[in-house]
Amino acid sequence: MKTHPGRSTYIAQLLLSIALLLFLGLASACQRPGGQDLQSISLPMGYVANVQFSPFYVAKERGYFAQEGFDVTFDYRWETDGIQLTASGEVPFTVASGDQIIQARSHGLPVIAIAGWYQRFPVAIISLEGTPLDSPQHLRGLRIGIPETFGASYIGLRALLEVGGLTEEDIELQTIGYTQLAALTNGTVDAVVVYANNEPVVLAHQGVPFNMLKVADYVDLVSAVIASSDAFTADEPESVKGFVRAFLRGLSDTLADPDAAFETSKNYVEGLEENAEVQRAVLTASIALWQTPTPGMMQAEPWARAQDVMLQAGLIERPTPVDELFTNAFIEVP
Amino acid sequence: MPVSRGLPFYLLMGILMCAVWQIAMWSLSASARRFLLPAPTEVGLELLNLVSDGTLVHHVWITLREMGLGLLLGTSVAALLGYALAHSQILSYLFEPVIVVSQAVPIVALAPLLTVWFGPGIASKVVVCALIVFFPILVNVNAGLKRIDTRLRDLFSLYEASRAQVLFHLEIPAAAPAVLSGLKIGGTLSAMGAVVGEFVASTEGLGYLIKQGQNLYDLPMMFAAIIVLMLLATAVYGLLSLLEHKALHWERQGR
Secondary structure, three states: OOOOOOHHHHHHHHHHHHHHHHHHHHHHHHOOOOOOOOOEEEEEEEOOOOHHHHHHHHHHHOOHHHHOOOEEEEEEEEHHHHHHHHHOOOOOEEEEEHHHHHHHHHOOOOEEEEEEOOOOOOEEEEEEOOOOOOOHHHHOOOEEEEOOOOHHHHHHHHHHHHHOOOOHHHOEEEEOOOOHHHHHHHOOOOEEEEEOOOHHHHHHHOOOOEEEEEHHHOOOOOOEEEEEEHHHHHHOHHHHHHHHHHHHHHHHHHHHOHHHHHHHHOOOOOOOOOOHHHHHHHHHHHHHHHOOOOOOOOOHHHHHHHHHHHHHOOOOOOOOOHHHOEOOOOOOOO | OOHHHHHHHHHHHHHHHHHHHHHHHHHOOOOHHHHHOOOHHHHHHHHHHHHHOOHHHHHHHHHHHHHHHHHHHHHHHHHHHHHHHHHOHHHHHHHHHHHHHHOOOOHHHHHHHHHHHHOOOHHHHHHHHHHHHHHHHHHHHHHHHHOOOHHHHHHHHHOOOOHHHHHHHHHHHHHHHHHHHHHHHHHHHHHHHHHHHHHHOOOOOHHHHHHHHHHOOOHHHHHHHHHHHHHHHHHHHHHHHHHHHHHOHHHHHOO
């Protein structure tokens, strides 16, 4: 009596497995490259639904995207996923931090920023009342909690340390995930790296006195942008111009009438009504970071500076020419 | 099929899968989709880099330590609680529904809270790991003890055996097959537990390498860490299977 499969069964299993893998591989290779659908597009936002995305919500609600031929669906996946999907041609645009563009480009991913959004770097370091933070030099000897040792938070911290003549050896850096406020109020750390338009607003709302050191007060680094791929910008420049135009109209309307933008955002962000007071304050703090006389335009210096910090931090091994990181070619100057 | 007899087949399958994967990546070399997956040669080179500079050994040790401590903690609590539930109908009535419902809480949502409560160090990772391995071991301990033939219990009672004698000469041997089965499942899950904890807040471990690889667009590093994690979980399962084989030799001899 046979107690286990014979050789012929093994061979059959082997051949079936090879056939399946070949099929999957060839199917993937034969798929239409790019995959962009200019009628209906998914826009990776890089974060959860939030009032900070109000320019996008306004642009969609007022039909600006539609007027340019886009039916936009907001996709709240991580930044890195959005960058990879854009580089691979799966989606035409993504929202991302400038440092992510630098990081991706250094690994050969062909993504480029097509419009600036945040004009001031939002990262800050906060401490409770008893821990002074009047200058970067005050960071010496502190236990500093940071979400991760990459990304905008880490670059902001490194930049501040550099301005203060300090290195990571002069502080006690603790990776605490996204638990900054709890870690700070529990006394696990002396200070935490945050976004100036988020955690500090929550603390202020709770009536907790705190000190804040803003990176943007000391060094100009590139922040959140809209990005696309080299291929899409080359093949569809008018579509890119149209998307940028729609976004900038949404941004302009938000800056002109924040209350209306907040009301619009309620259609896209769950829980906004229940937390209206603090979230309205988040929007106000965010708007302060978006203000500029030339909406969408980007400068080379913040990109170069951010890239230097990333090189020093070992996040990238070699620099990318700054003119490959961003372009203002799709921004219509009034 | 015994692993030793099937090993050449599994190795051949692995090599063939890598070959097909590499061919697929060559066919995508001119396509933008090449950024979605690294080639096996890139992953292999990254693996060699990580081994040669000692990075991999360090991170494997960190994760292994968390897995071991988490498994120990989870198994200890599960064994004690499983014993209590098997011997007390009241406790079973009170706690079993709570324990079952608690499993519906996604550990990924709990992990940040655990980091706040236990700090960003090893403690929070060990607790996450213990929580993940706890339930399958508890179920098996409870089931193993309840499945003991009542006639055997009666026999021990007839001979006026002490509680310790019942535990060591009846309950442990009788429940061992079920418990060791649960331990194998828990051992494999402990890898996932350690990585979930490292994803939330860490600067070391295979989960940290995976996260860094993803966020630095270093897909070869990310995949290298994933493959090592898979091998680690398989090795733990193999070790526990060996332990089961050795511990239950009397069961095979009795047949």
